[in-house]
Amino acid sequence: MQETNRHIYDKLKRPLRDLRLSVTDQCNFRCRYCMPEELFGADYQFLPREKLLTFEELTRITRIFVSLGVEKIRITGGEPLMRRELPELIRMINEVDGVKDIAMTTNGSLLAKHAQALKAAGLRRVTVSLDSLDDKRFGEMNGRGFKASHVLQGIEAASEAGLDVKVNMVVQKGVNDQDVLPMAKYFRERGHILRFIEYMDVGNTNGWRLDQVVPSQEIVRLINAEMPLEPVLPNHYGEVASRYRYQGETGEIGLISSVTQAFCSTCTRMRISAEGQMFGCLFAVEGADLREPLRQGRSDEEIRDRITEFWSVREERYSELRLSNTPGLKKKKVEMSHIGG
Numbered sequence: 001m002q003e004t005n006r007h008i009y010d011k012l013k014r015p016l017r018d019l020r021l022s023v024t025d026q027c028n029f030r031c032r033y034c035m036p037e038e039l040f041g042a043d044y045q046f047l048p049r050e051k052l053l054t055f056e057e058l059t060r061i062t063r064i065f066v067s068l069g070v071e072k073i074r075i076t077g078g079e080p081l082m083r084r085e086l087p088e089l090i091r092m093i094n095e096v097d098g099v100k101d102i103a104m105t106t107n108g109s110l111l112a113k114h115a116q117a118l119k120a121a122g123l124r125r126v127t128v129s130l131d132s133l134d135d136k137r138f139g140e141m142n143g144r145g146f147k148a149s150h151v152l153q154g155i156e157a158a159s160e161a162g163l164d165v166k167v168n169m170v171v172q173k174g175v176n177d178q179d180v181l182p183m184a185k186y187f188r189e190r191g192h193i194l195r196f197i198e199y200m201d202v203g204n205t206n207g208w209r210l211d212q213v214v215p216s217q218e219i220v221r222l223i224n225a226e227m228p229l230e231p232v233l234p235n236h237y238g239e240v241a242s243r244y245r246y247q248g249e250t251g252e253i254g255l256i257s258s259v260t261q262a263f264c265s266t267c268t269r270m271r272i273s274a275e276g277q278m279f280g281c282l283f284a285v286e287g288a289d290l291r292e293p294l295r296q297g298r299s300d301e302e303i304r305d306r307i308t309e310f311w312s313v314r315e316e317r318y319s320e321l322r323l324s325n326t327p328g329l330k331k332k333k334v335e336m337s338h339i340g341g
């Protein structure tokens with residue numbers, strides 16, 4: 001029987017509501033802002049299979065988190081579609097009593113192949129990352145020469161399969177800022193929500209510089225000048241993106257402003273890396289292990305206590321601290337491809 005779901009709160013009184021599960025640390029792209037080729041080269045040691053949480057372990061974790069009030073699950077990575085049999089995991093998670101929303105973030109390269117199976121397994125929404133419509137620029141940004149047209153086919157296939165599609169674009173000054181308007185026009189016509197993400201200083205390897213961030217407000221101004229926008233209220237507490245609607249239409253865009261308007265004060269997200277470490281922040285230094293307790297035969301109650309304890313001492317708010325330029329920001333952080341974006 002489903003236990004009574006109770007919310008737990010961290011030190012800053014933020015409830016635990018969302019669970020982001022990374023299912024692999026591997027990826028077929030080498031986006032410079034995430035996994036630069038020179039650091040994630042041919043000799044890079046990805047996690048061996050036995051270290052990855054199994055589908056049964058991921059499902060059990062989900063069930064325990066749901067008993068703590070989580071309703072929203074996001075599958076991510078690395079590239080989640082590189083994990084074999086992923087639709088089977090979706091099916092298993094979808095059967096967990098109390099899961100209200102299950103979504104996946106993907107680079108879209110393998111989406112055309114898997115969209116139908118994912119939908120049939122119970123996936124509702126997919127967020128596809130795409131940084132440019134220009135094949136050459138996109139190929140350079142993803143570090144592997146993948147074509148934008150290929151990802152667009154994936155988006156089409158997902159839409160045809162009945163999945164709700166959003167698109168994420170990381171905007172970097174001098175790299176793809178010229179693509180903001182063409183992307184906005186393209187996805188406005190097709191009715192998909194495009195979200196612009198401020199380039200972040202994730203991990204230790206992407207060579208981030210503040211002057212490469214395009215502030216969200218600049219993007220709003222740029223689009224508004226051509227296609228007038230109006231702000232829209234958030235869908236729910238803690239929504240990451242601020243929303244704007246094209247005036248007189250239902251179409252929207254979103255702005256994820258983790259550099260210029262940090263949203264840590266309403267951050268309700270727990271992240272689990274592919275090897276089963278819990279992270280309370282995208283910029284965490286280290287996580288707390290769940291895999292060993294799972295494999296040592298600990299009871300659900302014991303694992304629930306471990307999660308509760310971890311969340312109750314959580315006080316991370318990295319982006320807010322970065323915003324206030326607090327000295328002594330952590331030097332060594334977990335990599336985004338490892339923790340799951």
Ligand SMILES: Nc1nc2c(ncn2[C@@H]2O[C@H](COP(=O)(O)OP(=O)(O)OP(=O)(O)O)[C@@H](O)[C@H]2O)c(=O)[nH]1
Pocket residue numbers: 074103105127166168197200239240241256258267269282319341
């Ligand atoms: N700094 C920071 N960035 C985040 C956080 N959550 C998401 N992001 C960034 O926002 C991007 C978009 O998030 P998505 O994976 O699309 O998920 P979401 O915003 O929860 O999506 P919806 O459920 O559709 O609202 C991520 O890839 C990250 O780049 C967070 O907690 N902190």
Ligand SMILES: C[S@@+](CC[C@H](N)C(=O)[O-])C[C@H]1O[C@@H](n2cnc3c(N)ncnc32)[C@H](O)[C@@H]1O
Pocket residue numbers: 027033034076077078079080105106107108127128129168169170197198199200201202206336337340341
């Ligand atoms: C780490 S990826 C994992 C899922 C999948 N591989 C993908 O690209 O959608 C999740 C999201 O993080 C975003 N991301 C990665 N590095 C980033 C950075 N430095 N700043 C902002 N967003 C970033 C990506 O664009 C993507 O939308």
Ligand code: SF4
Pocket residue numbers: 027028029030031034035077078079107129337
């Ligand atoms: S952003 Fe996604 S697609 Fe790009 S390297 Fe990172 S994990 Fe891979």
Ligand code: SF4
Pocket residue numbers: 258263264265267268269280281282283316317318319320
């Ligand atoms: S920086 Fe950390 S605490 Fe702030 S919103 Fe992102 S994940 Fe949450």
